[in-house]
Amino acid sequence: MALQELNFSFKPEKNFTSFAPEWFHSGVVGSGDMEVLMEHKKQDGKVTVKVVTPVTGFDQVWEKVLAKFVAETKIGNLHMEINDNNATPFIVHMRLKQALFEAKGDVES
Amino acid sequence: MRKWEEMQERSFYESTARERAINLVDKGTFTELLAPIDKMTSPHLPILGEAVSFDDGVVTGVGKIGKRPVFVISQEGRFIGGAVGEVHGAKMVATFRLAQQSYEKIKEKYPNDYESRIPAVVISFETGGVRLHEANAGLLAHAEVMEQIQHCRGKIPVIGLVGSKVGCFGGMGFVVVATDMVIMSDRGRIGLTGPEVIEEAMGKKEFDASDKSLIYRITGGKHKYIMRDAAYLVKDTIGDFHKQVAEALKMSYDEVQSHRCIGSLKLVEEQLELVKIAAENNFKDATDVWAYFGNKKSDQIQDQFYDEFIREAKRRPRR
Numbered sequence: 001m002a003l004q005e006l007n008f009s010f011k012p013e014k015n016f017t018s019f020a021p022e023w024f025h026s027g028v029v030g031s032g033d034m035e036v037l038m039e040h041k042k043q044d045g046k047v048t049v050k051v052v053t054p055v056t057g058f059d060q061v062w063e064k065v066l067a068k069f070v071a072e073t074k075i076g077n078l079h080m081e082i083n084d085n086n087a088t089p090f091i092v093h094m095r096l097k098q099a100l101f102e103a104k105g106d107v108e109s
Numbered sequence: 110m111r112k113w114e115e116m117q118e119r120s121f122y123e124s125t126a127r128e129r130a131i132n133l134v135d136k137g138t139f140t141e142l143l144a145p146i147d148k149m150t151s152p153h154l155p156i157l158g159e160a161v162s163f164d165d166g167v168v169t170g171v172g173k174i175g176k177r178p179v180f181v182i183s184q185e186g187r188f189i190g191g192a193v194g195e196v197h198g199a200k201m202v203a204t205f206r207l208a209q210q211s212y213e214k215i216k217e218k219y220p221n222d223y224e225s226r227i228p229a230v231v232i233s234f235e236t237g238g239v240r241l242h243e244a245n246a247g248l249l250a251h252a253e254v255m256e257q258i259q260h261c262r263g264k265i266p267v268i269g270l271v272g273s274k275v276g277c278f279g280g281m282g283f284v285v286v287a288t289d290m291v292i293m294s295d296r297g298r299i300g301l302t303g304p305e306v307i308e309e310a311m312g313k314k315e316f317d318a319s320d321k322s323l324i325y326r327i328t329g330g331k332h333k334y335i336m337r338d339a340a341y342l343v344k345d346t347i348g349d350f351h352k353q354v355a356e357a358l359k360m361s362y363d364e365v366q367s368h369r370c371i372g373s374l375k376l377v378e379e380q381l382e383l384v385k386i387a388a389e390n391n392f393k394d395a396t397d398v399w400a401y402f403g404n405k406k407s408d409q410i411q412d413q414f415y416d417e418f419i420r421e422a423k424r425r426p427r428r
Contacts (some may be wrong), residue, residue, distance in 0.1 A: 005156040025145035028125050030187030031164040036144050037163055054158050081148075085160035 004053050007080045008066055012045035014054035016076030019103070020105035033088040036099045038080050045076035069096045112227040113137065117348030121272045122296045123349060126168045126185035129216035129233045130349045133270075133354065134172025134179050141170040142207070145198055150285070151194050162188045169204045172210075174355050176226050180208040183233040186275030198250020205230060205257035212264055227362075231354055232288065233270045237303065238279015251280040254299065258287050262372070266290070266365045268357055270350055271297035276328065278303045286338060291370040292353050293330035293339040295415065300328040311364075322411060324343040326395040331410060331418060335399055336383075337425050340368035346413050377387065379428055403424075 011018045012032045027035035051062055116132040131139045143149050145163035154161050166188035171180050183199050184191040208228045216223045216276045239247035261267050269288035276298030277285045304318035333339040343349040357365055392398050399407035403423035
């Protein structure tokens with residue numbers, strides 16, 4: 001079975017912050033893990049996500065986890081690409097927050 | 110990403126390929142080539158429904174140690190066991206080619222003073238060898254990397270580092286011993302056929318893959334250090350590997366070359382002598398070999414801490 005590609009688009013929170021770095025990468029595609037590439041993209045604050053995963057049938061779970069991430073972090077103008085290898089929803093949420101945290105730290109230093 | 114100073118203290122064994130690559134060279138000098146943003150993923154894995162990675166499991170780039178440009182190849186064991194596929198292999202080969210181009214340019218620019226500036230290639234191995242999903246391309250990549258190591262001979266030192274979780278097995282086990290110098294930690298492992306595969310093929314009596322102690326006695330850093338397959342044994346931090354590479358770059362090219370395992374008639378004869386010694390003495394375990402080379406307390410070697418081991422270990426004499 002071929003790899004699955006899922007695409008999502010989210011409206012940002014009203015008081016969103018733009019994703020500042022040109023791009024930021026975090027994570028390793030290990031078993032049960034994932035990597036994410038975050039790119040600054042001017043798109044009226046929208047957050048777009050492309051997920052590449054071998055797992056089928058979890059489209060709605062992805063949408064919920066990603067929507068939660070966007071709502072919690074109030075991030076905008078962001079395009080993310082995720083390479084997933086069977087990461088659980090909890091791991092996905094944690095990795096995304098970690099990546100955003102690291103990306104901000106990188107800007108400060 | 111943690112600061113460079115902090116990362117020098119960190120375990121090499123537990124670090125990702127990117128952490129190793131960035132922190133093996135001097136602070137702030139690393140530039141990644143074909144970084145994740147280039148999205149060069151494997152063309153073969155999607156058809157098979159296998160997860161892909163933006164770097165295809167290898168981080169390549171260039172940094173500096175002192176005045177010397179250092180071309181870094183760092184494999185990621187967590188992505189399909191660090192196995193070498195088409196893109197992964199092509200990135201390795203391209204890095205070697207860049208190093209050679211850089212060598213020619215430096216020689217042209219500094220005709221009288223180029224020796225203190227020549228580039229080096231440093232490979233941090235963490236791999237099981239050929240990626241079976243793209244086996245032909247993977248095998249070809251191994252051959253091409255071998256060829257590149259030969260192209261570098263007489264010009265560019267090629268240094269192999271082994272101290273990561275997966276170790277260095279399969280085809281890359283051949284490649285690592287073809288480098289000019291191997292630096293290991295005692296947690297590193299080098300082998301050809303992996304323990305499980307030997308057990309599958311030859312039976313538990315021949316090799317018990319569940320026996321971790323046995324695996325380390327046969328493939329581990331201490332054994333390779335005594336046998337001189339590894340030129341240096343360092344502690345398990347990125348900083349210790351970095352320092353040892355920096356030391357190696359202070360050596361003349363000939364001195365670096367003197368640590369080779371294969372690559373000349375003399376070295377082949379030396380290896381054949383070893384085979385003869387092994388056959389004549391009917392060794393049952395690595396500890397017998399250690400005792401043969403003069404390690405009186407060979408049964409205690411595995412439990413020794415780094416400093417004690419380095420102080421007391423008797424290594425295979427070289428001809």
